[in-house]
Amino acid sequence: MPKHPSPAGSPAARSITVLHLVQPVEGGVARVVTDLAAAQRAAGLRVVVACPDGGVLAGAARAAGAEVLTWRAGRSPGPGLPAEVLGAARLIRRVGPDLLHAHSAKAGLAGRMAVRGSLPTVFQPHAWSFDAVGGTTAALALRWERAGARWAHRVLCVSEAERRAGESEGIHARWAVVRNGVDLAHFRPAHPDPDRDRAEARTALRLPAALAGAGPLAVCVGRLCPQKGQDVLLRTWPEVSATVPGARLALVGDGPDAERLRRTAPPGVHFAGAAADIRPWLRAADLVVLPSRWEGMALAPLEAMACGRPVLVSDVSGARESLPSGHGRLCLVPPEDPTALAKALGRLLAEPRLLTELGEQAQQHARTEFDVRRTTDAVTGLYHELLGRPSPLNQERISR
Structure with missing residues (x-):
């Protein structure tokens, strides 16, 4: 041997x-x-x-x-x-x-x-x-x-x-x-101004009609499977849409739950499928959300933060260690809790200035720690x- x-x-x-x-x-x-x-x-x-x-x-x-x-x-x-x-x-x-x-x-x-x-x-x-x-x-x-x-x-x-x-x-x-x-040379904003960065990413993605409009965009990146909790996220979306009119959601990824999730998805949700390069989706987002049921330390939130985007994650292994100091109060929710997730999404998506501030702090944290x-x-x-x-x-x- x-x-x-x-x-x-x-x-x-x-x-x-x-x-x-x-x-x-x-x-x-x-x-x-x-x-x-x-x-x-x-x-x-x-x-x-x-x-x-x-x-x-x-x-x-x-x-x-x-x-x-x-x-x-x-x-x-x-x-x-x-x-x-x-x-x-x-x-x-x-x-x-x-x-x-x-x-x-x-x-x-x-x-x-x-x-x-x-x-x-x-x-x-x-x-x-x-x-x-x-x-x-x-x-x-x-x-x-x-x-x-x-x-x-x-x-x-x-x-x-x-x-x-x-x-x-x-x-x-x-x-x-x-x-x-994460590779900080690969995962980073394409432009230093967050608004321009988002606009350019959305233009490059040629967002479909389901995502057209001026409302905030939440993006969830991950394999479509029970671990990542997209089913919990979809259950929250009608309440989020009522709280923040015009809010949109994109699920980026593929997996064994894809068809079931599509059948149960409410209006305002787009299934982007697997992406060879997820950076445009991260940069296009106002908020990146990952409602996992379990993790060790998920990569998607680290990649999002490195791209200058705030994250909302469930409080599973590695989540608290991922976030900047002080973000836990706003950016952590209990796993498998649609009510708490809906409230957190509604609160964050309704505050664009807060999202920008959290994104800047997240980027600095990722570049320092990850x-x-x-x-x-x-x-x-x-x-x-x-x-x-x-x-x-x-x-x-x-x-x-």
């Missing part, structure tokens, strides 16, 4: 091979892995990404310089699990990595069962599996996470809240916390720590 140590000072001693085992292959997980792959390749690591076909990850990881291998695995546990574990074990033997980094519940399950601690292993939940299900399934998921923690040299959480949630459920792990970050380079440096530093090798970043500081 792991490679034999090379003599000190040899090129092999300085290089690290990391295998990222990943499922799912879209959304925030795919973006996190792609950012890690690009940074780690730039740092001189050999990066291999093993993931199922489909989704955006394989192509994005190749473009970032990673080697990409196919790992056949479904999104949820099922009768195919033994074959998925064997497939992961074969890939690990083929690659011979120094370290395994397993992303999300399925890869964390299969990867840890494949190596059982024989290889330095980082497991990154990207939100806990037992939050995503209920009843017996949730109990089984929690039982596994408690048992599987012994086969992870680090359980890497993207927020302190995610770590605390695991700890409170009896998961005894060797924890690390590295908050998510630079993806800090995130990727910390993860790569964790690899060096686990492998007992000096971090290149530490060496660079010493040389100064």
